[in-house]
Amino acid sequence: MFAIGEASKRSGVAIETIRYYEREGIVIKPARGDNGRRAYSEKEIGQLRFIKRCRDLGFTIKDAQALLSLGEQQDENCKIAHDMSKAHLESVREKIESLRQLEKALEELMGNCASGNLQCPLLDRLHAD
Amino acid sequence: MFAIGEASKRSGVAIETIRYYEREGIVIKPARGDNGRRAYSEKEIGQLRFIKRCRDLGFTIKDAQALLSLGEQQDENCKIAHDMSKAHLESVREKIESLRQLEKALEELMGNCASGNLQCPLLDRLHAD
DNA sequence: CTTGATCCTGTAGTTACTACAGCATTTATA
DNA sequence: TATAAATGCTGTAGTAACTACAGGATCAAG
Numbered sequence: 251m252f253a254i255g256e257a258s259k260r261s262g263v264a265i266e267t268i269r270y271y272e273r274e275g276i277v278i279k280p281a282r283g284d285n286g287r288r289a290y291s292e293k294e295i296g297q298l299r300f301i302k303r304c305r306d307l308g309f310t311i312k313d314a315q316a317l318l319s320l321g322e323q324q325d326e327n328c329k330i331a332h333d334m335s336k337a338h339l340e341s342v343r344e345k346i347e348s349l350r351q352l353e354k355a356l357e358e359l360m361g362n363c364a365s366g367n368l369q370c371p372l373l374d375r376l377h378a379d
Numbered sequence: 380m381f382a383i384g385e386a387s388k389r390s391g392v393a394i395e396t397i398r399y400y401e402r403e404g405i406v407i408k409p410a411r412g413d414n415g416r417r418a419y420s421e422k423e424i425g426q427l428r429f430i431k432r433c434r435d436l437g438f439t440i441k442d443a444q445a446l447l448s449l450g451e452q453q454d455e456n457c458k459i460a461h462d463m464s465k466a467h468l469e470s471v472r473e474k475i476e477s478l479r480q481l482e483k484a485l486e487e488l489m490g491n492c493a494s495g496n497l498q499c500p501l502l503d504r505l506h507a508d
Numbered sequence: 509c510t511t512g513a514t515c516c517t518g519t520a521g522t523t524a525c526t527a528c529a530g531c532a533t534t535t536a537t538a
Numbered sequence: 539t540a541t542a543a544a545t546g547c548t549g550t551a552g553t554a555a556c557t558a559c560a561g562g563a564t565c566a567a568g
Contacts, residue, residue, distance in 0.1 A: 253546075254546070255545065264525085265545095265546090266526060266527075267524085267526080269547090269548095270524080270525060274524090285534085285546085286532090286546085287533085287545090287547075288547090296506065300505055303505050304505065307484060308478075308481050310523080311523080317502065317505065320499075328501070328502070331499050331501045331502050332489060332501065335485055335488060335489050336489065339482065339485045339486065339489070342482050342485065343482060345478055346478045346482065349437075349471055349478070352437050352471055353468065353471050353472060353475065356436060356464055356468045357468065360464050370449075370460050370461075372457065373449060373460050376429055376432050376433065376446065379428075382515075383515070384513090384514065384515080393556085394514095395556075395558075396556065396557085398517095399555075414515085414565080415515085415516070415564090416514090416515060416516075416564085416565095417515085417516090434555090440554080
């Protein structure tokens with residue numbers, strides 16, 4: 251069994267975040283030692299690591315929980331996980347696209363705006379009716 | 380003078396959001412009619428529109444306020460606005476890049492995961508030590 | 509005169525954490 | 539063994555930028 255600091259190091263999840271996950275019921279409560287301190291098993295640390303990976307991939311906590319619970323069933327798991335990932339991938343692609351447009355708009359806005367101007371075309375554009 | 384609903388339509392900022400901006404001191408308080416209702420001038424509506432445009436471009440509220448206040452000074456405005464936009468553009472590009480990596484990781488994760496599997500490679504990867 | 513639209517204030521919820529304060533306990537060092 | 543540093547605990551509040559009511563007042567149209 252591992253203390254919370256060790257669980258944090260092994261899973262990559264910050265200590266405060268681990269306690270937050272517990273408060274919110276995102277992970278089950280770990281056992282406590284005689285001193286009242288949390289004691290994590292390898293399996294519990296694995297779950298934290300799983301959630302961390304999902305979050306790093308941009309899944310929401312809810313999605314991470316859903317994906318985690320798939321591990322405990324047997325049927326259709328792969329299809330469900332695949333579908334969730336597909337939906338997520340699509341939303342990632344949409345975000346990329348809208349950021350690209352934003353990039354373009356900013357580039358355009360900055361285009362004819364040199365440093366020495368007194369009347370700023372960039373600000374003018376933002377102010378226009 | 381225009382009521383808040385009209386100001387919302389003309390600026391594109393939602394009514395609740397306009398009141399929120401006022402509460403937070405992001406815009407100055409508009410005049411009130413005898414009935415106690417908010418009354419907006421063209422200029423105030425213009426400011427709301429300005430903030431809306433900045434937000435749509437991904438600037439923070441703080442940046443939007445800073446850019447707005449540049450309109451009331453005379454010197455160096457263009458350089459400051461340009462620099463802020465440049466910094467913002469860079470952060471947009473960083474976001475795009477990290478989303479691209481995420482896209483790639485998701486694609487890879489989904490790659491060898493067909494719908495019929497009982498043991499899901501995608502979930503396995505997420506669970507791996 | 510009634511109905512529906514619009515407006516008001518005030519409060520709480522959203523997402524996923526992060527940052528203390530104030531205290532108890534444990535581990536390492538002298 | 540005494541002390542200092544590290545780690546742990548609970549509980550609360552803050553972050554960004556809104557959004558969503560509840561419960562009421564007022565206004566405009568027919």
